Each structure stands twice: as structure tokens, then as C-alpha cells.
Amino acid sequence: MADTKTTEVSANRSFGGWQKRFSHQSNVLNCQMHFSVYLPPAAELGEPLPVVYWLSGLTCTDENFVTKAGAQRVASELGLILVMPDTSPRGEDVPDADDKAYDLGLGAGFYVNATQAPWNKHYRMYDYIVDELPSLIQQRFNVQPKAAIAGHSMGGHGALMIALSNVKRFSSVSAFSPIVNPMDCPWGEKAFSHYLGEDTSQWQQYDSCELMRQQGQFLQLPMLIDQGLADDFYQNQKLAKPLELIAQETNYPAEFRYHEGYDHSYFFISSFIEDHLRFHAKHLSA
Amino acid sequence: MADTKTTEVSANRSFGGWQKRFSHQSNVLNCQMHFSVYLPPAAELGEPLPVVYWLSGLTCTDENFVTKAGAQRVASELGLILVMPDTSPRGEDVPDADDKAYDLGLGAGFYVNATQAPWNKHYRMYDYIVDELPSLIQQRFNVQPKAAIAGHSMGGHGALMIALSNVKRFSSVSAFSPIVNPMDCPWGEKAFSHYLGEDTSQWQQYDSCELMRQQGQFLQLPMLIDQGLADDFYQNQKLAKPLELIAQETNYPAEFRYHEGYDHSYFFISSFIEDHLRFHAKHLSA
Numbered sequence: 001m002a003d004t005k006t007t008e009v010s011a012n013r014s015f016g017g018w019q020k021r022f023s024h025q026s027n028v029l030n031c032q033m034h035f036s037v038y039l040p041p042a043a044e045l046g047e048p049l050p051v052v053y054w055l056s057g058l059t060c061t062d063e064n065f066v067t068k069a070g071a072q073r074v075a076s077e078l079g080l081i082l083v084m085p086d087t088s089p090r091g092e093d094v095p096d097a098d099d100k101a102y103d104l105g106l107g108a109g110f111y112v113n114a115t116q117a118p119w120n121k122h123y124r125m126y127d128y129i130v131d132e133l134p135s136l137i138q139q140r141f142n143v144q145p146k147a148a149i150a151g152h153s154m155g156g157h158g159a160l161m162i163a164l165s166n167v168k169r170f171s172s173v174s175a176f177s178p179i180v181n182p183m184d185c186p187w188g189e190k191a192f193s194h195y196l197g198e199d200t201s202q203w204q205q206y207d208s209c210e211l212m213r214q215q216g217q218f219l220q221l222p223m224l225i226d227q228g229l230a231d232d233f234y235q236n237q238k239l240a241k242p243l244e245l246i247a248q249e250t251n252y253p254a255e256f257r258y259h260e261g262y263d264h265s266y267f268f269i270s271s272f273i274e275d276h277l278r279f280h281a282k283h284l285s286a
Numbered sequence: 287m288a289d290t291k292t293t294e295v296s297a298n299r300s301f302g303g304w305q306k307r308f309s310h311q312s313n314v315l316n317c318q319m320h321f322s323v324y325l326p327p328a329a330e331l332g333e334p335l336p337v338v339y340w341l342s343g344l345t346c347t348d349e350n351f352v353t354k355a356g357a358q359r360v361a362s363e364l365g366l367i368l369v370m371p372d373t374s375p376r377g378e379d380v381p382d383a384d385d386k387a388y389d390l391g392l393g394a395g396f397y398v399n400a401t402q403a404p405w406n407k408h409y410r411m412y413d414y415i416v417d418e419l420p421s422l423i424q425q426r427f428n429v430q431p432k433a434a435i436a437g438h439s440m441g442g443h444g445a446l447m448i449a450l451s452n453v454k455r456f457s458s459v460s461a462f463s464p465i466v467n468p469m470d471c472p473w474g475e476k477a478f479s480h481y482l483g484e485d486t487s488q489w490q491q492y493d494s495c496e497l498m499r500q501q502g503q504f505l506q507l508p509m510l511i512d513q514g515l516a517d518d519f520y521q522n523q524k525l526a527k528p529l530e531l532i533a534q535e536t537n538y539p540a541e542f543r544y545h546e547g548y549d550h551s552y553f554f555i556s557s558f559i560e561d562h563l564r565f566h567a568k569h570l571s572a
Contacts, residue, residue, distance in 0.1 A: 013547040014557055070556065270301075270356065
């Protein structure tokens with residue numbers, strides 16, 4: 001059956017599988033979008049494969065992880081499909097920050113459903129990641145129903161927040177250098193006040209610390225978090241640590257690892273992505 | 287001893303070692319240059335380590351291989367220092383192709399010493415790679431005297447041509463999708479006619495096929511060449527294959543591998559770079 005909703009725009013052989021890029025019209029985001037997919041060699045054998053969604057950070061597109069993380073080697077070995085969405089709606093009709101700031105607007109969707117004008121017409125990344133994209137993936141590829149989700153920085157926030165809000169959809173979650181408490185850090189406060197307005201009670205549903213505090217004892221997912229200690233944003237954006245404190249309070253069995261000398265870059269991600277994919281593969285097959 | 291000739295401009299922790307970038311004033315190229323170095327964890331143990339030089343292809347800088355090849359993981363394990371130079375002289379004073387073509391001038395030095403104006407003032411990449419850069423590396427880092435050399439496309443040409451011209455300096459050479467016969471392909475003919483003039487007898491010293499034909503029986507280096515069969519440039523730039531025919535004529539024990547479905551991109555390089563680094567490590571320690 002021909003799939004009319006997604007168009008393959010590139011395909012590169014990689015570690016015996018295929019690194020592909022697709023475009024499609026997003027009904028949720030009201031614009032043309034791209035996403036990338038790695039298909040391991042096992043995708044040609046006919047059995048449904050597990051999927052790991054990767055959510056990228058500020059300024060990224062669907063391509064940064066694809067070119068820089070070195071994840072295909074491990075996904076090839078483990079038989080994982082990797083799905084990399086973009087980080088915001090795109091296109092000339094989509095509003096951007098007035099000053100083209102890197103931390104608001106294009107490349108900075110923060111994985112929320114905006115309620116405020118002018119953002120609310122396109123910036124509905126939560127629904128895109130939770131509903132529309134998985135539907136497209138299930139329609140186009142032979143995948144298992146449960147997935148894993150991971151991300152970096154703003155995408156670490158997205159992965160944790162989406163997993164904590166949809167615990168039955170995911171078998172595990174992991175993050176590098178995640179924004180865990182967007183209600184109480186400069187990046188999060190800026191984005192949430194623009195996208196969600198000044199009523200902070202509307203922010204809580206998108207704050208991983210709040211979500212874990214509310215649900216921690218009841219709904220638990222395997223969780224792995226890596227944080228570099230030479231990361232310039234570690235202190236001033238309150239990455240990782242606030243969530244660890246709540247995990248301790250709520251006896252949430254998350255593993256937090258802190259790495260001397262590592263920074264916020266893809267050099268950090270590439271050094272430890274293998275651990276994350278092996279972690280997800282174990283829980284996906286459990 | 288403080289090193290006054292090279293300045294460290296960035297350092298990122300990577301696989302337990304360091305991915306660094308340096309700038310320096312090149313006497314040979316008559317301009318400011320950058321190069322990148324990966325230092326594996328073993329660099330902190332005090333013993334001299336083997337070096338693998340990586341020469342990149344058209345349009346690249348010293349950074350493409352650093353971010354896209356996934357080589358640090360393997361170099362970390364094997365205790366190899368990786369050195370990535372830029373692909374041409376750089377700066378506002380350095381002439382570029384009149385039409386800013388990607389295959390002449392900036393980003394397209396072709397690893398030769400230009401003899402023709404306006405190129406001859408800066409475009410002396412052969413001397414830079416063979417003499418100036420190794421001197422800087424030996425001065426700044428604790429390295430073994432023999433090195434390995436590898437590269438991609440134009441850089442595959444550079445690696446093979448430089449190794450064949452300096453067999454006692456290198457323990458092994460490898461290439462991905464190399465231009466092997468620049469005297470007889472569009473990229474090479476264009477570059478060589480501009481840099482070296484119309485007298486093709488001056489071109490032979492930089493043509494790997496010519497060099498192997500002249501020396502093949504006498505001076506042999508371990509050689510590994512990977513070529514993708516879905517590479518758009520494979521046929522029309524005569525990559526890899528002409529050298530294999532001469533290797534067969536001269537009984538040169540080179541290994542040529544052809545890969546179904548792989549193209550000219552870094553997805554191809556990253557899929558097989560581990561094989562190349564293990565090949566070099568074996569011969570560097572022999």
C-alpha cells in the first residue's frame with residue numbers, strides 16, 4: 001500500500017541499514033515538517049521492531065542527532081528503529097521570536113501545546129510527538145506498540161515530561177543534560193510564559209519535577225539520566241539535579257550519572273549514547 | 287614548556303579523552319590555520335602514542351570528520367591520536383575560485399604544492415601535510431615517529447599520494463572513495479591545471495596511479511580502500527578502481543572493498559571507520 005502521508009526525501013546506507021529522511025504535512029502543527037528515521041538491518045526481516053524516539057535540544061533540527069551522535073552503529077546491532085523529529089514547527093508562516101532568539105520560536109518548541117497567540121496556531125509539539133508522529137510511524141513502518149523515548153537538554157525535558165505523562169505508552173525513558181524543572185529556570189520560564197501565558201498553574205503539566213512529585217510513588221518507568229559536570233548550563237538552568245532530589249523523595253528508581261569534564265555538546269552525547277540504547281533495548285524486550 | 291606555535295581554541299571531553307581544536311600561523315601556507323586533534327585517554331599515561339592523520343574531502347574543514355565519523359570511540363579504545371587538518375589555506379587574503387566553485391580554491395587544496403599564480407603563494411598543502419603539520423604535532427604531543435594516514439575522496443587522494451611518496455614515514459594508508467587518478471578525472475584535471483599548469487608531466491608526482499605504477503614492485507605499504515557502489519562519483523570521477531587495476535599489475539598487496547548501496551557521504555565513512563582504525567593500529571604496533 002502506497003503511503004500518501006509521508007514522502008521519503010533522502011536515504012543513505014548506514015551500518016547495514018538505512019538512514020532516511022521524510023517530509024509530511026502536519027495537521028497538528030499546521031505546516032510542512034521533516035523527520036529522520038534509522039532503520040536497522042533487522043527491519044528487512046519482517047518482524048515488528050521496537051522504536052526509540054529521540055527529542056533534540058534548542059537550535060536543533062531532526063538532523064543533528066543523525067549526523068553527530070553515532071547512534072546508528074548501536075541501533076544496527078540491537079535492531080532498534082530510531083525516530084528523530086524536528087524541535088518546532090517550521091516554515092515562513094510559522095511565527096518566530098521577534099529578535100530571532102535561539103531559545104524561543106523556531107528550533108525551540110519545548111514540546112508543549114501553546115495556548116497563547118501568536119504561538120497557538122502552530123506550536124503544538126506535545127500533540128505532534130505524542131499522537132501524530134507515532135501514528136505516522138506505525139502507519140509507515142512495522143513497529144512494536146510500546147516505545148522508548150530519549151532526548152537532550154530541551155529534548156531531555158520533552159522526553160521525561162512526555163514519558164511521565166504517558167507511562168503506559170513507553171517502556172523506558174532517558175535523557176542527557178535535561179531541563180527538568182522548566183517552571184524554575186530561565187529557559188523554561190521564558191518559553192512557558194510566551195507559549196502558555198502567565199498563569200503558572202498551566203505550566204505544571206509540562207514540568208517533569210511536578211509530574212514526578214505528583215505521580216512518583218504510583219507510576220514508575222525505568223529512567224536513566226546523564227549529566228556532564230563541565231556543562232555551562234548545569235547550574236544556571238538547573239539541569240538534572242532537581243529531578244534527582246524528587247526521585248529520592250518519592251523512591252523513584254531512576255539512575256542519575258554525573259560525568260566529570262563533560263560538557264553540553266554532542267561529544268558528551270556520543271560518548272554515552274550506547275549505554276542509553278542498550279538500556280532501552282533491555283526494557284523494550286522485557 | 288609553553289608551546290608558542292599552536293593555540294588551543296576548544297576542548298571537549300569525548301570517550302574519556304579530549305577532542306581539541308588548535309590554531310596556528312602556517313609558514314608554509316602563509317596564513318592562519320586550524321587543525322583538530324583527538325587525544326585518547328592513554329595520552330595521559332606518558333608513553334608516546336601512534337598518530338593517524340585524516341585528510342578530508344572537497345568542501346570540508348578540519349571539523350567534518352570530528353563531528354560525523356564516530357572515530358573517537360575506536361581511537362579511545364585503541365590508544366590512537368587522530369589529527370585532522372583543514373583542506374586548503376584559509377583567510378581573506380587567500381585566493382578562491384572566481385565563481386566560488388566547490389572544487390577549486392578554498393576547501394579544495396588537493397594536497398599539492400601549487401606552482402601557478404595566484405595559487406602558489408598559499409596553496410602548498412603537500413608541504414603542509416608532509417612537513418609543517420607533523421613537526422607541530424611532534425612538538426606539542428608525545429607521539430611515535432611513524433604514523434598512519436587516511437582520507438576521503440580528495441583526502442583519499444591526498445592520503446594515498448602522500449603515503450606512496452613517503453613510504454618510510456608511514457606504516458599504513460587507507461582511503462574511502464578516493465580520487466586515485468586525478469590526471470584523468472574531471473575534479474583532478476580542473477584542480478591540477480589551475481594549481482600546476484598545463485604541463486602534465488608536473489602532475490604525475492601527485493597521481494596515485496602514476497606513483498604506484500612507478501614504485502609498486504619495490505616500495506609497498508599496507509593499504510585498505512573502501513568504495514561505495516551507490517556513490518554518484520564512483521564512475522565519473524573514476525574513484526578507487528583504476529588503482530586496483532595497477533595494484534593487480536604490480537602485485538601490490540592492497541585490499542579493495544566494494545560496498546553495495548553505500549554512497550559518498552559520512553554515513554559510509556562512519557559505517558566502516560572502525561575497520562580502518564583497527565587496520566592502522568595493527569600496523570602501527572607491528
